[in-house]
Amino acid sequence: MSSPKNAIVLLSGGLDSATVLAHAVSEGFTCYCLSFDYGQTHKSELSYAAALARHLGAAEHRIAKLDLAVFGGSALTDRSIDVPDAAESGEGIPVTYVPARNTVFLAYALAWGEVLPAVDLFIGVNAVDFSGYPDCRPAFIEAFEAMANQATKAGIESNAFKIHAPLQYLSKADIIKKGVALGVDYAKTVSCYRLTEAGEACGRCDACTLRAQGFADAGIADPTHYVAS
């Protein structure tokens, strides 16, 4: 058996990143989870992330405060832009896009990775998001990995950094099946952009719609708490 390896896992409190954490733990990594307090309007996801880190056996969970709202430009950080229902979203880049979000998040993961050290960085991007978010595509992940290996001592010495995106080619239904097999309790995850203070999902935003369809397609009962309609 090889000795345990450290990994940084970006953990949002959502369904995808919870599955990534369960996957990384199952692969034998000692997992250091990283969440961000970036002025998101759905800040309660951070307490879900902390609980998920414990539930899934992470070694540590840290929350980095960061200041993306200083630039505005997204419904997720700019309170003057409403999050639309899925039916109103239309084509192209969604208004819920946060500028350069995955670049910034992975940059922080890289920083923590240099200090720990950990050269394996995990992120939950997946095929469902490819169409709308440039920084969820495989070409972005590859380019970030190449950059990380020029940005750091461990990178230039041995090309050591690896960006793992284990959900990259999975549908939402496949992600859910994978997570259930790994023991993820999805009732402990949140996806909704408009979660109530009581932790109920709206059931109508893009994130809720994709998630509900995923459970339906997987043939698995949806454990999400929705607001009474």
Added chain:
Amino acid sequence: MSSPKNAIVLLSGGLDSATVLAHAVSEGFTCYCLSFDYGQTHKSELSYAAALARHLGAAEHRIAKLDLAVFGGSALTDRSIDVPDAAESGEGIPVTYVPARNTVFLAYALAWGEVLPAVDLFIGVNAVDFSGYPDCRPAFIEAFEAMANQATKAGIESNAFKIHAPLQYLSKADIIKKGVALGVDYAKTVSCYRLTEAGEACGRCDACTLRAQGFADAGIADPTHYVAS
């Protein structure tokens, strides 16, 4: 004449980035300057940055608060590590290295660039820093540019993002000569890692030593205020 183009300029309050800003303004860019409050022990550089932005004709200056100290690991953010004199620094990566700093800083520049929009991002890395800092090398700058063009809508549509590092192959003396020609008042810049509250430089840390040698090599009087020895 072409219409004015926006640029993001990373501005630290130091000699190098002040020269970059003067260069970008002289090239006709409308400059949006970005500084970071990242827990640095020499935080007074931020007020120097604000004054430099005005002095050199920037359109705007913003300070993003960020949380690199959460990971520790550098004498510039971890107060338990002393900044050494240049004579004690030794070989290899200096203890003043901040993990993944330029990756994080450029990621923020990219985020602001997406919002403004601005596809020209300026950074003051230069040859003097190549030996010790992986993220100051030309290969890093090229890899970041390639990543930025995968991370963003403007990037994937037209390969639009350009990381400008106009000091990349200049010595400190050449940077100073260039800046003086562009009208930079270097008395308004700070380099010292151990600046006193009165704004006096220690004259003995790595940054002071490089700066003083640069003025000497350029044959230009050094306007830096040093502590009386």
